Amino acid sequence: xxxxxxxxxxxxxxxxxxxxxxxxxxxxxxxxxxxxxxxxxxxxxxxxxxxxxxxxxxxxxxxxxxxxxxxxxxxxxxxxxxxxxxxxxxxxxxxxxxxxxxxxxxxxxxxxxxxxxxxxxxx
Amino acid sequence: xxxxxxxxxxxxxxxxxxxxxxxxxxxxxxxxxxxxxxxxxxxxxxxxxxxxxxxxxxxxxxxxxxxxxxxxxxxxxxxxxxxxxxxxxxxxxxxxxxxxxxxxxxxxxxxxxxxxxxxxxxxxxxxxxxxxxxxxxxxxxxxxxxxxxxxxxxxxxxxxxxxxxxxxxxxxxxxxxxxxxxxxxxxxxxxxxxxxxxxxxxxxxxxxxxxxxxxxxxxxxxxxxxxxxxxxxxxxxxxxxxxxxxxxxxxxxxxxxxxxxxxxxxxxxxxxxxxxxxxxxxxxxxxxxxxxxxxxxxxxxxxxxxxxxxxxxxxxxxxxxxxxxxxxxxxxxxxxxxxxxxxxxxxxxxxxxxxxxxxxxxxxxxxxxxxxxxxxxxxxxxxxxxxxxxxxxxxxxxxxxxxxxxxxxxxxxxxxxxxxxxxxxxxxxxxxxxxxxxxxxxxxxxxxxxxxx
Numbered sequence: 001x002x003x004x005x006x007x008x009x010x011x012x013x014x015x016x017x018x019x020x021x022x023x024x025x026x027x028x029x030x031x032x033x034x035x036x037x038x039x040x041x042x043x044x045x046x047x048x049x050x051x052x053x054x055x056x057x058x059x060x061x062x063x064x065x066x067x068x069x070x071x072x073x074x075x076x077x078x079x080x081x082x083x084x085x086x087x088x089x090x091x092x093x094x095x096x097x098x099x100x101x102x103x104x105x106x107x108x109x110x111x112x113x114x115x116x117x118x119x120x121x122x123x
Numbered sequence: 124x125x126x127x128x129x130x131x132x133x134x135x136x137x138x139x140x141x142x143x144x145x146x147x148x149x150x151x152x153x154x155x156x157x158x159x160x161x162x163x164x165x166x167x168x169x170x171x172x173x174x175x176x177x178x179x180x181x182x183x184x185x186x187x188x189x190x191x192x193x194x195x196x197x198x199x200x201x202x203x204x205x206x207x208x209x210x211x212x213x214x215x216x217x218x219x220x221x222x223x224x225x226x227x228x229x230x231x232x233x234x235x236x237x238x239x240x241x242x243x244x245x246x247x248x249x250x251x252x253x254x255x256x257x258x259x260x261x262x263x264x265x266x267x268x269x270x271x272x273x274x275x276x277x278x279x280x281x282x283x284x285x286x287x288x289x290x291x292x293x294x295x296x297x298x299x300x301x302x303x304x305x306x307x308x309x310x311x312x313x314x315x316x317x318x319x320x321x322x323x324x325x326x327x328x329x330x331x332x333x334x335x336x337x338x339x340x341x342x343x344x345x346x347x348x349x350x351x352x353x354x355x356x357x358x359x360x361x362x363x364x365x366x367x368x369x370x371x372x373x374x375x376x377x378x379x380x381x382x383x384x385x386x387x388x389x390x391x392x393x394x395x396x397x398x399x400x401x402x403x404x405x406x407x408x409x410x411x412x413x414x415x416x417x418x419x420x421x422x423x424x425x426x427x428x429x430x431x432x433x434x435x436x437x438x439x440x441x442x443x444x445x446x447x448x449x450x451x452x453x454x455x456x457x458x459x460x461x462x463x464x465x466x467x468x469x470x471x472x473x474x475x476x477x478x479x480x481x482x483x484x485x486x487x488x489x490x491x492x493x494x495x496x497x498x499x500x501x502x503x504x505x506x507x508x509x510x511x512x513x514x515x516x517x518x519x520x521x522x523x524x525x526x527x528x529x530x531x532x533x534x535x536x537x538x539x540x541x542x543x544x545x546x547x548x549x550x551x552x553x554x555x556x557x558x559x560x561x562x563x564x565x566x567x568x569x570x571x572x573x574x575x576x
Contacts, residue, residue, distance in 0.1 A: 041252075
């Protein structure tokens with residue numbers, strides 16, 4: 001993939017990640033309901049995503065497919081967040097997340113399990 | 124009314140506003156200057172003149188000799204303007220040369236105006252396309268703020284990645300665009316920003332900027348209009364800041380100023396239609412914020428008076444070619460060719476009065492070319508003598524040909540000119556009567572019992 005995706009483009013990608021391949025028309029309908037964009041705006045953003053190598057267009061009907069998985073973008077965004085806001089330290093971000101005290105008991109359990117699994121993998 | 128006329132009278136108004144601004148910047152509410160700019164803008168864009176009753180103009184000149192002096196000075200300045208060649212040797216070559224030169228100038232003017240308009244338009248369209256990709260803001264503060272500030276138009280708050288300062292766009296459906304990294308937790312700061320943009324929206328500042336850009340396209344040749352453009356945008360922001368400070372209370376102004384400074388650290392180039400914070404003016408704005416005073420009734424009253432005065436100046440300008448009926452002793456047709464040649468025919472009082480009434484009833488614009496020789500077959504000269512020994516010369520002529528007047532494009536051309544002469548024969552500027560005068564004048568003319576003397 002070329003340049004990084006901006007927020008608006010990620011919003012477009014969301015639709016594809018959620019629903020799989022879709023026509024541009026369908027994407028624009030969904031986003032019209034969600035965000036209020038008109039068709040031209042959505043099409044412009046789709047074309048930009050295509051330019052950045054995130055979407056592949058196929059005919060007939062302007063069918064769109066996501067070329068970039070969600071995880072890749074999430075990772076890129078997280079790294080950016082850590083570098084920009086948390087001084088390059090993932091630990092700071094983690095501490096901040098815990099400090100928010102908005103985690104449910106179930107989420108905490110899941111986190112604990114992830115750390116255990118990771119510790120096992122390290123051994 | 125031609126572009127040149129509008130530009131000229133607009134320039135006079137702009138100069139007056141500049142003078143008022145220089146003197147009263149700190150003492151008057153900033154909204155005053157915005158209102159004054161709008162008056163000047165109206166003069167530049169509207170090809171109509173509000174015709175004040177001639178008696179009122181003449182009365183004003185009488186009572187306020189300074190006003191008369193200013194008007195005469197401005198008219199003299201205008202009359203001495205390097206206009207198109209206006210000598211009267213060889214009428215045909217004169218009118219042909221004039222025709223060609225006028226045509227060339229008009230084409231050049233139109234081309235450059237079109238180029239500037241295209242630049243504005245393309246920049247506006249680019250911004251519009253970009254701003255449409257903004258995402259909605261999903262936090263309680265924004266929603267709550269919108270509920271607390273209802274407006275007949277629907278206002279949206281959105282965020283746009285890549286923005287460094289908040290801005291507002293849209294006239295019918297205004298959208299406040301916030302930078303992605305706005306600290307919504309800092310409610311005080313967010314409230315300032317939203318309030319500032321809200322004032323811009325309420326005052327239709329986006330529309331004002333658009334109209335100002337249009338004026339710039341049309342009057343690109345007038346350097347004062349460029350000055351007005353810059354100062355207008357600046358004054359819009361200052362007036363906005365002042366309103367916000369007055370709303371929140373002067374104690375908070377330091378906080379507001381600091382917020383501006385903080386936002387100044389990250390700024391981004393944005394052209395033309397958007398109300399924005401700009402580095403160059405940031406210092407000026409911060410200083411102005413710290414000097415905001417409480418709104419006073421006196422300040423408001425003075426502002427209203429100034430705006431009304433400027434409006435009257437613009438309107439009175441058109442009343443300047445008026446004939447003062449109180450001073451008139453006699454009206455005579457000195458020469459002319461109507462149904463048959465006529466010379467030195469003194470008119471009956473009612474006929475003379477009617478002509479004077481007609482002359483005063485229609486808008487006049489300055490005619491920098493000076494009076495012209497006759498052309499073709501319909502040509503009437505009227506001399507209106509005054510008590511003080513001077514006289515008004517009224518000259519009506521019909522030129523078969525091609526009118527460039529945009530409202531009467533291609534029709535035959537009529538010229539009705541009034542020139543004021545002093546007792547010693549010095550001529551004042553020449554004023555050209557509005558096209559609409561012609562119909563009424565012809566009716567008057569055919570009713571005259573003119574025969575051979």
